[in-house]
Amino acid sequence: GQNIDQPTEMTATEGAIVQINCTYQTSGFNGLFWYQQHAGEAPTFLSYNVLDGLEEKGRFSSFLSRSKGYSYLLLKELQMKDSASYLCAVGDSNYQLIWGAGTKLIIKP
Amino acid sequence: IAGITQAPTSQILAAGRRMTLRCTQDMRHNAMYWYRQDLGLGLRLIHYSNTAGTTGKGEVPDGYSVSRANTDDFPLTLASAVPSQTSVYFCASSNMESSYNEQFFGPGTRLTVL
Numbered sequence: 715g716q717n718i719d720q721p722t723e724m725t726a727t728e729g730a731i732v733q734i735n736c737t738y739q740t741s742g743f744n745g746l747f748w749y750q751q752h753a754g755e756a757p758t759f760l761s762y763n764v765l766d767g768l769e770e771k772g773r774f775s776s777f778l779s780r781s782k783g784y785s786y787l788l789l790k791e792l793q794m795k796d797s798a799s800y801l802c803a804v805g806d807s808n809y810q811l812i813w814g815a816g817t818k819l820i821i822k823p
Numbered sequence: 824i825a826g827i828t829q830a831p832t833s834q835i836l837a838a839g840r841r842m843t844l845r846c847t848q849d850m851r852h853n854a855m856y857w858y859r860q861d862l863g864l865g866l867r868l869i870h871y872s873n874t875a876g877t878t879g880k881g882e883v884p885d886g887y888s889v890s891r892a893n894t895d896d897f898p899l900t901l902a903s904a905v906p907s908q909t910s911v912y913f914c915a916s917s918n919m920e921s922s923y924n925e926q927f928f929g930p931g932t933r934l935t936v937l
Contacts (some may be wrong), residue, residue, distance in 0.1 A: 747859045755930070756913060756928035757866070758928070759923075759925045759926070759927070786883040786896070803865075805924070809924060810868060810871065810881070811926065813867070815863060815864055
């Protein structure tokens with residue numbers, strides 16, 4: 715079967731660094747996506763990895779290891795506005811996205 | 824308009840009623856999708872369309888139907904609503920020719936079936 719696992723909830727302090735992990739088992743692999751979703755809003759695209767390694771985009775970085783079926787999203791210099799859910803999604807063999815349930819990130823001052 | 828719009832924003836519906844959720848995009852994306860999002864679960868694909876005139880079933884298609892008469896519009900119909908269809912519904916679109924095939928989401932429709 716197809717499965718995406720990520721922690722349900724994490725808490726971090728403003729100004730700190732947090733790493734959100736995602737493990738996956740899917741039929742085929744056509745890239746891994748991270749999306750951000752604020753409460754009551756639509757998901758918005760954060761990052762995309764298709765090759766192993768680290769992709770950096772400002773305060774956010776995303777890492778992929780295809781052999782381990784593993785990715786993480788790293789958020790640096792946390793701000794209160796980073797409080798949101800972070801969704802991991804994998805493109806399967808049909809180029810459809812399989813979604814994790816999301817990780818709710820709570821930032822404390 | 825810019826991006827994807829959905830209507831209505833929210834709706835309370837009696838069980839057994841028919842309901843159509845509307846979705847329109849102006850990005851000329853070839854692919855469009857309908858998801859439902861329930862607490863504790865990931866986004867689940869209901870139906871999709873890779874190009875105008877074609878549709879396909881996703882993970883949870885039962886009780887829903889779609890049509891794709893043109894590039895811009897992708898309505899989702901609940902023929903006879905049931906309480907288990909209470910959810911937040913998101914429409915999305917993507918350009919399948921792009922390197923990312925990143926999906927762009929509409930603001931969602933919050934549907935309650937009583």
